[in-house]
Amino acid sequence: xxxxxxxxxxxxxxxxxxxxxxxxxxxxxxxxxxxxxxxxxxxxxxxxxxxxxxxxxxxxxxxxxxxxxxxxxxxxxxxxxxxxxxxxxxxxxxxxxxxxxxxxxxxxxxxxxxxxxxxxxxxxxxxxxxxx
Numbered sequence: 101x102x103x104x105x106x107x108x109x110x111x112x113x114x115x116x117x118x119x120x121x122x123x124x125x126x127x128x129x130x131x132x133x134x135x136x137x138x139x140x141x142x143x144x145x146x147x148x149x150x151x152x153x154x155x156x157x158x159x160x161x162x163x164x165x166x167x168x169x170x171x172x173x174x175x176x177x178x179x180x181x182x183x184x185x186x187x188x189x190x191x192x193x194x195x196x197x198x199x200x201x202x203x204x205x206x207x208x209x210x211x212x213x214x215x216x217x218x219x220x221x222x223x224x225x226x227x228x229x230x231x232x
Contacts, residue, residue: 107175110202111141112168114149115185116193119163122151125220131190132167139181141173145209147216158192170207 121128129146136143149166158164173181178196185194 108172109175109178109198110170110172110200110207111178111196112170112199112202113181113194113196115167115169115191116158117165117167117191118159118161119151119165121165121190123223125165125216125223128165128167128190129216129220131188132169135181135184135188135191136169136171136173138184139173139177141171141177141181144170144172144207145213146170147209147212148219161192164192168212170202170209172207 115128115132117128125148132146133143146167146169149168151165152163154162154164175198178198182194182196185191185196188194
């Protein structure tokens with residue numbers, strides 16, 4: 101194996117944001133995409149997973165918004181992605197695990213991604229309709 105050979109792996113990541121992120125899901129999603137793109141990851145799916153009460157306070161937050169992401173990346177770049185997530189002031193926590201058993205269908209997670217896109221659109225449209 102040469103030192104320039106790229107070894108891609110399949111990864112799942114759970115990102116935790118403060119509850120305030122639910123007011124602007126687009127900003128949270130863009131931040132996740134930015135962190136992944138810095139590590140040259142190829143995003144396969146990104147979905148809003150849940151909003152819930154946390155078991156304990158995380159950086160003073162009692163509630164949080166979870167996002168589940170699936171992506172492929174060079175195995176050597178994952179440490180950079182984890183570092184960017186730890187240094188992020190917008191994100192509370194991130195957990196990235198390798199999961200090479202995922203099928204292509206599971207990686208794309210089309211239905212869940214569409215539900216997230218629909219929710220983002222609804223939340224963006226909600227303030228515009230309340231002002232009328």
